[in-house]
Structures are given as C-alpha cells and as structure tokens.
Amino acid sequence: MYSEKVMDHFTNPRNVGEIENASGVGTVGNAKCGDIMRIFLDIDDNGIINDVKFKTFGCGAAVATSSMATELVKGKKVEEALKITNKAVMDALDGLPPVKVHCSLLAEEAIHAALWDYAEKNNLKIEGLKKPKSDINEEEEEIKEEY
Numbered sequence: 001m002y003s004e005k006v007m008d009h010f011t012n013p014r015n016v017g018e019i020e021n022a023s024g025v026g027t028v029g030n031a032k033c034g035d036i037m038r039i040f041l042d043i044d045d046n047g048i049i050n051d052v053k054f055k056t057f058g059c060g061a062a063v064a065t066s067s068m069a070t071e072l073v074k075g076k077k078v079e080e081a082l083k084i085t086n087k088a089v090m091d092a093l094d095g096l097p098p099v100k101v102h103c104s105l106l107a108e109e110a111i112h113a114a115l116w117d118y119a120e121k122n123n124l125k126i127e128g129l130k131k132p133k134s135d136i137n138e139e140e141e142e143i144k145e146e147y
C-alpha cells in the first residue's frame, strides 16, 4: 500500500521537534480525521529557511508527508517554499494511496500557515500567499499535552 519512501519517512521522520522563537509557526488540522500538524520555520534576514521542524499528531502518511515537506523547504527561499505543493510532496514520496491524499494537503497548508505567521510578524507581504483557512489555536494546548 505504501512506497518504500513513505515507510522510510514514517519510521525515521526527519526534522521532528520544535524551534524556540521560530520565525513562523503554522498549525493546521483536518476536521474529519482529527489529525494535527505543526510546522516551525527559522527564516534568516535574506528570506532563506535555515531550519524547519515539525510535530504531527496524526496518521503514518501525515508523519511521512510532514517529514518530506520539511526536507523540501529546508534551505529554500520563502518564495520557493510557497510553491511546494502537496503534489510535489507526494511525488517526492513516490506517491500515496488515494485515501491518503488529504494527509499531504495538511503538509502544504501547514507550511503556508507558518509562512503567513512569519509574514504577519514581520509586516511582509508574500506574493501569492493566502491566509490559512483554519485557525485552531484553541487546540494548541491539547497538542502540547500530547507530546
């Protein structure tokens, strides 16, 4: 059902954790399955993503897509990171079963939410970046407890 890459990123996820005083933090969730993903970005003065970490409370595909998404955005410029779609994340993982496509969407949305947070904190306008759909701040405390 899952590709070797998915299994690899699920059993050995890259960039797990959090960044203190991150430049941007994005938390998104899927109401249907209840999975939650949070991405932390460390962005330097030149708009380059120097470091990225994630915490995902969710299914195996959500963990694998978070892990791959962090690998894809690391070292990229903000504008380049914005262009990384869920399809790119899935392609990099050699695909996902159709029922798991929404898990990869979570990864794209979490990156966008973290970029939005970064832009807001710095009074920046990032071309093409839309306000994140869901604001699930009230669930943040719950996530902390899970870890």
Ligand code: FES
Residues within 6 Å of the ligand: 030, 033, 034, 035, 058, 059, 060, 061, 062, 100, 102, 103, 106
């Ligand atoms: Fe919902 Fe994977 S089942 S994120």
